[in-house]
Amino acid sequence: MDRPLSLGERFRVRFGADARFYRAPGRVNLIGEHTDYNEGFVLPAAIDFHCLVAANRRPDHRLVVHSEDFHETCEIELSSDSISRSQTWSDYPVGVAVHLQRAGFHLQGTNLLIHGEVPIGAGLSSSAAIEVATAYALLSVSGCSIDRVQVARLCQEAENEFVGARCGVMDQFVSLHGRAGHALILDCRSLDYELLSIPDFVCLVICNTMVKHELASSEYNRRRAECEEAVRRLSEAVPGIRALRDLNPEQLERHRALLPETIWRRAQHVVSENARTLEAAAALRAGDLEEFGKRMAQSHHSLRDVYEVSCPELDLMVQLASGQRGAYGARMTGGGFGGCTINLVDKQHAEKFRRQVAKAYENGTGLKPQIYVCSAADGAGLVTPEMEFKETT
Numbered sequence: 001m002d003r004p005l006s007l008g009e010r011f012r013v014r015f016g017a018d019a020r021f022y023r024a025p026g027r028v029n030l031i032g033e034h035t036d037y038n039e040g041f042v043l044p045a046a047i048d049f050h051c052l053v054a055a056n057r058r059p060d061h062r063l064v065v066h067s068e069d070f071h072e073t074c075e076i077e078l079s080s081d082s083i084s085r086s087q088t089w090s091d092y093p094v095g096v097a098v099h100l101q102r103a104g105f106h107l108q109g110t111n112l113l114i115h116g117e118v119p120i121g122a123g124l125s126s127s128a129a130i131e132v133a134t135a136y137a138l139l140s141v142s143g144c145s146i147d148r149v150q151v152a153r154l155c156q157e158a159e160n161e162f163v164g165a166r167c168g169v170m171d172q173f174v175s176l177h178g179r180a181g182h183a184l185i186l187d188c189r190s191l192d193y194e195l196l197s198i199p200d201f202v203c204l205v206i207c208n209t210m211v212k213h214e215l216a217s218s219e220y221n222r223r224r225a226e227c228e229e230a231v232r233r234l235s236e237a238v239p240g241i242r243a244l245r246d247l248n249p250e251q252l253e254r255h256r257a258l259l260p261e262t263i264w265r266r267a268q269h270v271v272s273e274n275a276r277t278l279e280a281a282a283a284l285r286a287g288d289l290e291e292f293g294k295r296m297a298q299s300h301h302s303l304r305d306v307y308e309v310s311c312p313e314l315d316l317m318v319q320l321a322s323g324q325r326g327a328y329g330a331r332m333t334g335g336g337f338g339g340c341t342i343n344l345v346d347k348q349h350a351e352k353f354r355r356q357v358a359k360a361y362e363n364g365t366g367l368k369p370q371i372y373v374c375s376a377a378d379g380a381g382l383v384t385p386e387m388e389f390k391e392t393t
Contacts, residue, residue, distance in 0.1 A: 011054040019055055021383045022053045022054075022380070023053070024176070025046040025051075025178055026117075026118035027046050027128070028124060030183055030342060034270060036188045038244040038245050039246075040274040043284075044174040046177075046178025047376065048374055051114065051117065051130045052133070053133040053136075058110055058111055062078065062109045069116045072088075074090035085164070093114065095162030096155055096158045097134070097138060099155075099162065103154055107142045112138075122208045122340050123333055124206065124340060127159060127165070128159075131158060132151065132380045136380050152169055152175075170188060173191065175379060179379065183284065198284070201346060201347055203373055204373075205321075206333075206340050206342055206371070207340060207370075208339070208369055208372070209365075211313045212337070230263045234259070238255065247267070249271055252271050266307060269303065272298075276295045293330075296331040297330070303332055310336055311338055317357070320357050324345075325353075326349025
């Protein structure tokens with residue numbers, strides 16, 4: 001039986017040349033949900049699922065991108081002033097190229113072959129992984145220096161302005177700055193961050209509910225608009241407020257009468273979630289996983305009852321996980337309305353956790369979940385063909 005072609009071999013078949021290889025990880029957010037676009041605090045980790053990009057330089061000024069996930073090829077002229085979005089997968093790599101050039105980077109013509117490992121639509125930031133891997137490849141092929149903070153900002157800008165998704169900077173930042181065995185606490189305003197060691201006896205277990213409700217994108221943008229409305233109204237009473245990050249719980253309660261009930265609830269989640277995230281970071285520094293797990297539970301309850309971005313499948317998955325032996329904490333992760341939960345689980349119980357949660361969830365919903373036992377991974381970079389990385393088929 002013939003072995004499958006490697007990514008490099010597939011690149012040679014398609015483009016007739018050798019390639020260099022780049023990868024960028026997806027991420028899971030341990031706590032700090034819907035706080036990033038409010039200039040608050042988040043505590044994510046890069047995970048060992050990656051977007052892999054093979055790239056080489058072209059003799060012309062064209063960008064040719066083939067996606068193995070979508071079995072499609074996109075071509076653009078990099079010097080064109082009329083590059084527009086197509087509302088397909090190609091907007092992510094094309095948008096990155098457009099915004100890199102707007103920022104003054106002189107990109108060379110490039111062939112890209114994209115292979116994704118990060119599950120699409122699961123809330124694990126497959127889009128950020130594509131953006132970051134593409135940016136890294138384009139800059140490297142073009143001989144440009146790579147400032148990871150600037151790359152994170154430009155990838156976020158591309159997703160906001162070219163793709164049209166109003167994400168914060170967390171996903172791109174941790175895809176670039178992640179470190180194996182660590183989470184990081186990130187201030188989404190200053191982009192100051194601190195790496196926090198994850199005890200080596202626990203793993204990250206990600207449970208994919210296998211549902212993604214249609215209102216996810218529209219409701220995400222609605223929540224962001226509601227937060228901005230809260231800031232606009234509160235600025236009359238709290239001088240200098242720029243984002244919900246600038247409020248503490250006492251200030252919010254004092255000025256509750258300025259906000260309609262729904263707007264107040266959205267602000268209440270963000271303000272309390274910022275406080276929870278800082279408390280969770282302190283617990284992780286101290287190695288207190290019981291305390292960390294309590295903050296995860298509080299976060300999920302707030303996302304479910306106050307921010308209203310959970311769904312029955314997510315709630316069931318969290319409920320099932322919370323009753324398992326060796327589970328320190330469980331909560332939904334990502335934008336909401338489906339996708340995944342994140343669980344901190346003792347490694348010696350992880351396999352039993354996976355089996356029991358999968359069986360109970362399938363019995364309860366009729367859906368067969370995907371459950372991934374993961375580790376925190378390093379951020380984006382160049383890889384060699386000899387390096388070990390898995391390729392899903």
